[in-house]
Amino acid sequence: MKIFTARQIYEADKSTIQKEQIKSHELMERAATQLFEWMHSRLRGTQVNIKLFCGIGNNGGDGLVLARKLNEHGYSIKVYVVNYSDKRSEDFLLNLERLKDGKVWPDFINAESDLPEISPNDIVVDAIFGIGLNRAPDAWVGNLIKHINSSRAFTLSVDVPSGLPVDRGPWEPSYVVNSSYVLSFQVPKLVFFLPETGVYVNQWEILDIGLDQDYMINTETDFELIGRPEVLPMYRPRLKFSHKGTYGHSVIVGGSYGKIGAVQLASNACLSIGSGLVTAFIPKCGYDSLQTAVPEVMVLTGSREKNISGIEIPFEPSVVGIGVGIGQDDDTVSAFGNFLKRVDSPMVIDADGLNILSQNPEMLKDVPALSILTPHPRELERLMGQWSSDFEKLEKAKAFAAHYNLVLVIKGAHTITIYNGKGYVNTTGNPGMATAGSGDVLTGMITGLVAQGYSSVEAAIFGVYLHGLAGDLGVSSKGYEALKASNIVEHIGNAFSDVFRQPEMEQKESGQN
Numbered sequence: 001m002k003i004f005t006a007r008q009i010y011e012a013d014k015s016t017i018q019k020e021q022i023k024s025h026e027l028m029e030r031a032a033t034q035l036f037e038w039m040h041s042r043l044r045g046t047q048v049n050i051k052l053f054c055g056i057g058n059n060g061g062d063g064l065v066l067a068r069k070l071n072e073h074g075y076s077i078k079v080y081v082v083n084y085s086d087k088r089s090e091d092f093l094l095n096l097e098r099l100k101d102g103k104v105w106p107d108f109i110n111a112e113s114d115l116p117e118i119s120p121n122d123i124v125v126d127a128i129f130g131i132g133l134n135r136a137p138d139a140w141v142g143n144l145i146k147h148i149n150s151s152r153a154f155t156l157s158v159d160v161p162s163g164l165p166v167d168r169g170p171w172e173p174s175y176v177v178n179s180s181y182v183l184s185f186q187v188p189k190l191v192f193f194l195p196e197t198g199v200y201v202n203q204w205e206i207l208d209i210g211l212d213q214d215y216m217i218n219t220e221t222d223f224e225l226i227g228r229p230e231v232l233p234m235y236r237p238r239l240k241f242s243h244k245g246t247y248g249h250s251v252i253v254g255g256s257y258g259k260i261g262a263v264q265l266a267s268n269a270c271l272s273i274g275s276g277l278v279t280a281f282i283p284k285c286g287y288d289s290l291q292t293a294v295p296e297v298m299v300l301t302g303s304r305e306k307n308i309s310g311i312e313i314p315f316e317p318s319v320v321g322i323g324v325g326i327g328q329d330d331d332t333v334s335a336f337g338n339f340l341k342r343v344d345s346p347m348v349i350d351a352d353g354l355n356i357l358s359q360n361p362e363m364l365k366d367v368p369a370l371s372i373l374t375p376h377p378r379e380l381e382r383l384m385g386q387w388s389s390d391f392e393k394l395e396k397a398k399a400f401a402a403h404y405n406l407v408l409v410i411k412g413a414h415t416i417t418i419y420n421g422k423g424y425v426n427t428t429g430n431p432g433m434a435t436a437g438s439g440d441v442l443t444g445m446i447t448g449l450v451a452q453g454y455s456s457v458e459a460a461i462f463g464v465y466l467h468g469l470a471g472d473l474g475v476s477s478k479g480y481e482a483l484k485a486s487n488i489v490e491h492i493g494n495a496f497s498d499v500f501r502q503p504e505m506e507q508k509e510s511g512q513n
C-alpha cells in the first residue's frame with residue numbers, strides 16, 4: 001500500500017472532487033460518515049460521554065460532522081471548538097452552522113479559557129489538527145493536548161494524532177496527542193511507523209473514503225507499506241521438474257569461538273526458506289557442533305581454530321551471507337577485505353561484517369553491487385554517521401544506498417528496506433523478536449531467497465516480511481518473553497502457508513504499535 005505525503009493527499013482530494021463533480025464538503029461528509037459508522041458499530045448506542053475537540057480547519061470540520069451524526073443517533077456528546085486561529089475553513093463553518101441547526105452548541109476554547117474536565121471514562125474525539133499542521137501549536141493548545149493525554153480517557157484521533165506533523169518530527173513532543181486509536185483516511189501516514197513518532201499511535205486503521213483511484217494508482221510514492229498483498233506477487237513457486245541445484249547454493253561465512261550458534265541459526269534459516277544447498281564457512285572450533293546441530297548443512301573450515309583468517313570457497317556460490325558471529329580479529333578483517341575484492345555477486349552482510357565496514361570505510365567500494373546490508377540503528381549510525389531525526393535518517397540511508405548501489409535493511413519495530421530512492425515499510429513482527437540471534441535468522445532467510453533467484457530488493461522485502469510473520473506465529477504459542485530465534489526458524493514454513501491463507505473476510509489495513 002502506498003504511503004502518500006500530505007501534498008499528495010491534498011492532490012488526491014482535488015482530483016476526486018474534480019472527477020466526481022462533488023463539493024469538498026461532500027467529501028468531508030463521506031469521511032466523517034465513515035468515522036461515525038466505525039464508532040456506532042462498536043458503541044451501539046452505549047451512553048458514554050463523548051467529548052469532541054475540534055479545530056477550525058477541515059480536521060475540525062470532520063469532527064463537527066461526526067458530532068452531528070452522533071447527536072442524531074442519540075449519543076451523549078459535548079463539542080469543544082479549539083479556537084486556535086481566526087482563519088476558519090469554509091467546510092468547518094458550514095458544518096458549525098449545521099451542528100447549531102441540530103441544537104448542539106459547542107463551547108469555544110480560547111487561549112484564556114479554562115480546560116474542560118475529562119474523566120477517564122469519557123471518550124475523547126481528537127479532531128484538533130490534521131495533516132494541515134505546519135508549525136508548533138501555541139502553548140495553550142499544547143496545554144490542552146497535555147490535558148487530554150493526562151486524562152487517561154480513550155482517545156480516538158481523526159486522521160492523525162493532533163500535533164503530529166506528517167512529514168517531520170514534532171516541534172514539541174509533549175504537544176502531541178497520545179492516541180488510543182487513529183482512524184486515518186485512505187492511506188497510512190509514514191509517521192505511524194517511525195520510532196520517534198510511532199509512539200503516539202497505539203492502534204491505527206484506514207478508512208476508505210473513495211479518493212480517486214486513478215490518482216492513487218498512477219502516483220509514485222517514496223514509501224510503501226508492505227503487507228500480504230505486496231509480497232504475494234513476489235513469490236516464486238517451486239517447479240515440479242526441478243532439483244536442489246535449481247534453488248541455489250548459499251554460503252554462510254561467519255562464526256568465531258563462542259559464536260558458532262550465529263552461523264547455525266543463519267544456515268538453518270537459509271535452508272528452511274528454501275535454498276537448495278547451504279554450505280557454512282567457519283573456524284575449526286565450530287565443526288563438530290554445527291555438523292551435529294544441522295546435518296543438512298555442509299561445513300567448510302578455515303585454517304584457524306577460533307577465528308576466520310582466510311576465506312576460500314572451492315566452488316562458485318549463488319550468494320554469500322557474511323558477518324554473523326564473525327568477530328573483528330585483525331586477520332578476520334583482512335580476510336573479509338580480500339574476499340570482498342574477489343567476489344562480484346551480491347552478498348548479504350550483517351553484524352560484525354557491518355562493523356568491519358564502518359571501521360574500514362575504504363572497503364565499502366569493494367562491496368558487490370546490489371548487496372544487502374542489514375544494520376540495526378546503532379550499526380547504521382556507525383556506517384553513515386548520526387542523524388537528528390528519523391526523517392533525516394531515511395534521507396541519509398537513501399543517499400548511502402544509492403551511492404554504493406546497495407539495498408539497506410534498517411531493522412526495527414517496522415523494518416524499512418531502502419533501495420533506489422524508495423523505502424518499503426514492513427508490517428509484520430513483534431517485540432518478542434528483540435532476542436539474541438533474531439538478526440542471524442534474518443540474514444539466513446534473505447540469503448536463501450537470493451539463492452533461489454529473487455532479486456536483492458525482493459529478497460530483502462520478502463525475507464523481512466516472512467521473518468516477522470514467523471515471529472508472529474512463534475509468539476502465538478510461546479508468548480513474547482519465551483520466543484527464541486530458533487523458534488522463528490521453526491515457523492518459516494508456517495509463515496509461507498500463512499501468506500497463502502485465504503483471508504476470512506475482506507482485510508482492512510490496520511495495525512498496532
Ligand SMILES: NC(=O)C1=CN([C@@H]2O[C@H](COP(=O)(O)OP(=O)(O)OC[C@H]3O[C@@H](n4cnc5c(N)ncnc54)[C@H](OP(=O)(O)O)[C@@H]3O)[C@@H](O)[C@H]2O)[C@H](O)CC1
Binds near residue numbers: 027031
Ligand atoms: N483526503 C482526505 O484525507 C480528506 C481529509 N479531510 C480532513 O482534512 C484534514 C486537513 O485539513 P486542513 O484544513 O488542510 O488542515 P488542518 O485541519 O489540519 O489544520 C487547519 C489549519 O490550521 C493552520 N495551522 C497549522 N498549524 C497550526 C498551528 N500550529 N497553530 C495554529 N494553526 C495552525 C493551517 O492554516 P494556516 O493558513 O494558518 O497555515 C491549517 O490549514 C485532514 O487531516 C482530514 O482530517 C477532509 O475532511 C476530507 C478529505
Ligand SMILES: [K+]
Binds near residue numbers: 126127130158160
Ligand atoms: K486529529
